[in-house]
């Protein structure tokens with residue numbers, strides 16, 4: 001059976017989790033216990049410094065527990081090879097975690113997908129418009145359908161880059177981008193919003209059963225936030241989605257909400273009951 005299963009009613013179980021960043025420092029998470037089901041959407045709320053990111057990162061073992069443990073679909077995550085764990089879950093950090101290379105490299109680091117699939121997810125997260133997506137797609141045979149054209153449509157000469165037929169145009173900056181667009185280390189040539197959208201597109205390609213999203217902070221405007229949330233609702237329906245949110249509004253229609261205060265869970269219920 002595929003692990004972790006989407007159907008588990010105890011897909012993520014956190015047991016008495018205590019996290020300290022150093023032995024002499026106070027605990028950032030204090031006896032956190034909770035259980036999350038497959039396919040449910042859970043919002044994680046709390047003031048700045050309450051431990052939201054620490055809890056999210058603990059699930060991917062970016063922080064080690066001082067005591068307690070986390071089970072995913074019945075398996076203690078410290079017993080799983082770290083690379084294996086991280087390849088089966090998807091973490092979308094606040095900064096999107098981009099690396100130096102092309103946009104295609106960032107979307108599909110293990111080269112498992114063809115150009116059309118990569119364009120498809122960029123379109124689904126609203127990085128490219130429908131018309132641009134359609135025109136790009138018609139120039140791009142699927143990788144397995146034949147050899148790529150020797151003259152790459154994705155990398156038109158500079159003078160051709162203003163042609164909408166040939167360039168993927170980013171709806172935000174209007175700067176022409178394509179799958180061959182260079183990404184600098186950390187993705188600093190993209191905005192924070194774009195970095196998260198690219199990380200979301202990567203998550204869509206991977207289709208994992210667990211997605212942990214640490215929402216970008218207040219630098220994102222409400223409208224953008226609403227768009228991102230709409231994309232999430234539409235695209236990640238089959239997965240357990242744990243979203244660290246900065247506003248109640250963005251997760252108000254989720255299945256359940258966790259509220260952290262100074263490292264402790266003070267609420268864990270449906271939005272209706274809170």
Ligand code: ATP
Pocket residue numbers: 021028046047048049050051052053054055
């Ligand atoms: P925000 O809403 O600002 O993102 P948060 O709820 O995500 O906050 P965390 O980032 O989990 O909070 O931080 C919880 C506490 O742990 C804070 O007091 C923070 O200063 C501390 N902390 C976080 N990372 C580290 C670290 N690497 N070393 C030491 N302390 C840390």
Ligand code: MG
Pocket residue numbers: 052053054
């Ligand atoms: Mg945080």
